[in-house]
Amino acid sequence: MTASDSGELDFWSFVELANRRLSREYGFRHQLATELLLTLNRASNIVTYDLEASVHRPRGLSWSGFRLLFVTWLAGPLEAKKAAELTGMSRAAVSNLAKTLVSDGLLSREPGARDGRSVLLSLTDTGHQEMVEVFRAHNEREDEWAGVLSPEEQRILIMLLDKLVTNRDQFDVRGRN
Amino acid sequence: MTASDSGELDFWSFVELANRRLSREYGFRHQLATELLLTLNRASNIVTYDLEASVHRPRGLSWSGFRLLFVTWLAGPLEAKKAAELTGMSRAAVSNLAKTLVSDGLLSREPGARDGRSVLLSLTDTGHQEMVEVFRAHNEREDEWAGVLSPEEQRILIMLLDKLVTNRDQFDVRGRN
DNA sequence: CCACGCTAGTTAACGCATGTACTAGTTTCA
DNA sequence: TGAAACTAGTACATGCGTTAACTAGCGTGG
Incomplete structure (x- = not known):
């Protein structure tokens, strides 16, 4: 039974x-x-x-807010388009989110030098401090989650998840935009 | 490089x-x-x-709409509470969603017999037909995705994902409501 | 060299999920 | 038995993400 x-x-x-x-x-x-x-x-x-x-x-951060700040933090000043790709959000979502993060003083937005249409996103000093701080807690929590698996198991899991999504050229996947 | x-x-x-x-x-x-x-x-x-x-x-179905109909389809008439647990949504989300699915004629909502507070969700005939139909396409697509992994790899992946989330009693996880 | 097509970003309308606060029914136990 | 604690479901306000339509800049080929 x-x-x-x-x-x-x-x-x-x-x-x-x-x-x-x-x-x-x-x-x-x-x-x-x-x-x-x-x-x-x-x-x-x-x-x-x-x-x-x-x-x-x-x-005071949303999950998406964190993700956008995270990629901006580590991948330097980024075009909004690139940030959308890396976070898996739509361009519109990045645009909306950036607006609120800018007004929170965490993100800075300046016109791209080479391409007049583009916008470069980067962290403000406050945003940078905030990310270092937040990520400390985030990373500890991640470790608690991942810790139930051995490093070996974690590597296998990453490998399999990766294989699942990267071999997807074999059929046409619907992605954002 | x-x-x-x-x-x-x-x-x-x-x-x-x-x-x-x-x-x-x-x-x-x-x-x-x-x-x-x-x-x-x-x-x-x-x-x-x-x-x-x-x-x-x-x-015309949202992802959440599908999930709610899916559990209702297979786990028979369900209390809203149970449906929320199985789909991982909040009770409020189930309530909202049920309202629209009922008005689409796919879902039926009747008062629970034993507990006067509860609501039993079940599929209408239309809803049932629709699910059989939709799931055919869904399952084919799932197979395309899963197909890049061998059955062996799929089983390992399931096992590892399961282990990741079921051993979580070791620390206190924040879940919905 | 300029018109057409393409691309980056933004805006608007909409849908959907959340938390909170509420109603109403149930259970507990003194 | 009856009051207090708890639970199921819902209404509401809010926030966020989506698509579609739009603006503006780029770049290509006639």
């Missing part, structure tokens, strides 16, 4: 139940794929939510 | 650059954890975005 039979349904017994019904009642064939993507999605959401709630929100 | 040195910055050369700067310039120690969570987040976002854009949006 499984948890799903007893009425105590958690994520894993749901996955089990879903697999069973999808294959037996409906004849769908790619159970493992479903299980993989369900698990991937869930893991990412749980970790992200925890980091946002425990590290960033208390300091 | 790496891509990041040459100015052609993509996700991977950014991660490399970030690792270098975080450890050499700032002395942060948990590089692998950062890399893991960055990769996890990115993989999940890419796959999710693709599924939503290629399968669900064209049929």
Whole structure:
């Protein structure tokens, strides 16, 4: 008797139940794929939510705000376009977000020298200090999460996740913009 | 010379650059954890975005709408609370979403028998047909994604992702509501 | 050399998720 | 039994991300 039979349904017994019904009642064939993507999605959401709630929100940053500041911090002054690519956001999202981060005094926006259309994003001094500070907490928390896996397992996981998304030229993926 | 040195910055050369700067310039120690969570987040976002854009949006469903219908479909009539747990959404999100899905004629909402406060969600006939239909496309797409990994690799990936999130009782994680 | 097409960024309208505060039903236990 | 604590669901205000339409600068080829 499984948890799903007893009425105590958690994520894993749901996955089990879903697999069973999808294959037996409906004849769908790619159970493992479903299980993989369900698990991937869930893991990412749980970790992200925890980091946002425990590290960033208390300091007044949204998850996206942090990501934008993070890439700007480490990849130097960046064109907005590039920042969008690196963070995986749309250009519009970067534009909106930059507006609020500029008014918070964390980010600075100046016209690009070579291309008159472009905008260069960089951290203000305050923004830089803030990132060093915030990342300290962020990195400790990351380590707590990753720490349940051995370094070996972490490397394998990174490798597999990477393989999952980089071999995607084999079919045409819908990406942003 | 790496891509990041040459100015052609993509996700991977950014991660490399970030690792270098975080450890050499700032002395942060948990590089692998950062890399893991960055990769996890990115993989999940890419796959999710693709599924939503290629399968669900064209049929008028949002990603969350699909997830709610999916658990309702397979886990039978469900209390809203349970649906929130299984999908990882907040109770408020389920409530909002249910409202629109009900008015789309896909979902039905009736008062729970045993508990007067609760609401039971189930699919309408239309909703059921729709899910069988939509999931066909969804599952094919999932298979295209998962297909770049061998079944063995997929199982390892699932196992590692699971381990990452289930051993989290060791520290107090911030979850939804 | 200039018109057309392309690209960077912004804006506006919209959808959706969140937290908070509230209503109402349930459970506990003195 | 009845008051207090708790729980399920919802309404509301807010914030953020999306797409689509627009502005403005770039660059190419007739």
